[in-house]
Structures are given as C-alpha cells and as structure tokens.
Amino acid sequence: MRKRTILALLVGLVVFGSLYAMAASLGGITSDSVGADSAVVASCDTDGVTAAYVTAWDPTDKRYEITSATVGGVADACDGRTMSVSLTDTSGAQIGTGSLVIPTSGATSFAVTMSTPPSAKLTEGIHILIA
Numbered sequence: 025m026r027k028r029t030i031l032a033l034l035v036g037l038v039v040f041g042s043l044y045a046m047a048a049s050l051g052g053i054t055s056d057s058v059g060a061d062s063a064v065v066a067s068c069d070t071d072g073v074t075a076a077y078v079t080a081w082d083p084t085d086k087r088y089e090i091t092s093a094t095v096g097g098v099a100d101a102c103d104g105r106t107m108s109v110s111l112t113d114t115s116g117a118q119i120g121t122g123s124l125v126i127p128t129s130g131a132t133s134f135a136v137t138m139s140t141p142p143s144a145k146l147t148e149g150i151h152i153l154i155a
Contacts, residue, residue: 068102068154075109075152078135079144089141090120095152096133102154103128109136112149119146126154 074096079088093109103126111120120142124134 068105069097069099071097071099073097073152075150077144077147080141082141085143088144090138090144090147091141092122092135092137093150093152094133094135098126098132098134098154100130100132102126105154107134107136108153108155109138110151110153111138111142111147112151113146114148116149119143 076094076096077090078092078094080091081087082089090111093111095107095109098107106123106125108123109121110118113119120138120140122136122138124136126134
C-alpha cells in the first residue's frame with residue numbers, strides 16, 4: 025500500500041512538472057505576438073476608436089444584415105496597419121468578420137466590409153484589432 029502511495033505521488037509530480045514546463049514555453053507578449061505573459065503592448069491609437077454599423081435588407085434571407093462597420097477616430101500612427109473587425113452574438117461567438125489595410129490617406133474613419141454579413145438582430149458585440 026505504501027509503495028502505491030509513493031508511486032502515485034511521483035506520477036503526480038511528473039505530470040505537474042511537465043504541465044508547468046509546457047506553460048512556461050508558451051512565450052511572452054511582444055508587439056508582434058501574443059503569449060502567456062502579462063505585459064503592456066504599445067498601441068498606435070491610445071485614445072480608442074468609435075464604431076457604427078451599416079445595415080441593409082437582404083431579400084433572400086429576409087432580414088437586416090450588417091454589411092460593414094465604420095470605425096472612426098483612428099490615429100494617423102495606425103496608417104499601413106491591418107484593421108480587423110469581428111462581430112459577436114450574445115454568447116460571444118463570432119458571427120461576422122472583415123478587415124482592411126488602413127490607407128495613408130490622412131483619413132481617420134474607415135468602412136470595414138463584412139465577408140459574410142451577419143444578422144443585425146443577432147449582433148451584440150464588436151471587437152476591433154489594429155495590428
């Protein structure tokens with residue numbers, strides 16, 4: 025009985041040590057990647073952005089859909105970077121996406137077209153990433 029207890033403890037320690045080593049190897053956060061650490065990542069837009077939806081009636085699906093999201097207040101420092109927009113439902117599941125490369129035109133507002141327009145009724149959240 026004592027040998028089983030010692031063996032179980034040793035197996036538990038080996039499993040714990042392996043999991044700890046794998047977690048430590050995930051890497052850290054840098055400005056170009058995401059990892060398992062907690063750190064500040066520099067942003068090209070420090071005061072945030074605004075968002076508004078553009079909707080249209082889809083006679084095929086018989087519903088209003090979000091065809092694009094207009095993102096405004098984007099700082100000039102973000103020019104040339106990729107802006108990705110993700111629309112989510114009440115559970116947080118992604119139901120629509122779109123992206124564009126921010127032009128160096130001096131504009132601060134951009135319309136991001138959804139690749140597959142989601143139902144306007146089901147859309148509850150928006151996530152905007154400029155990378």
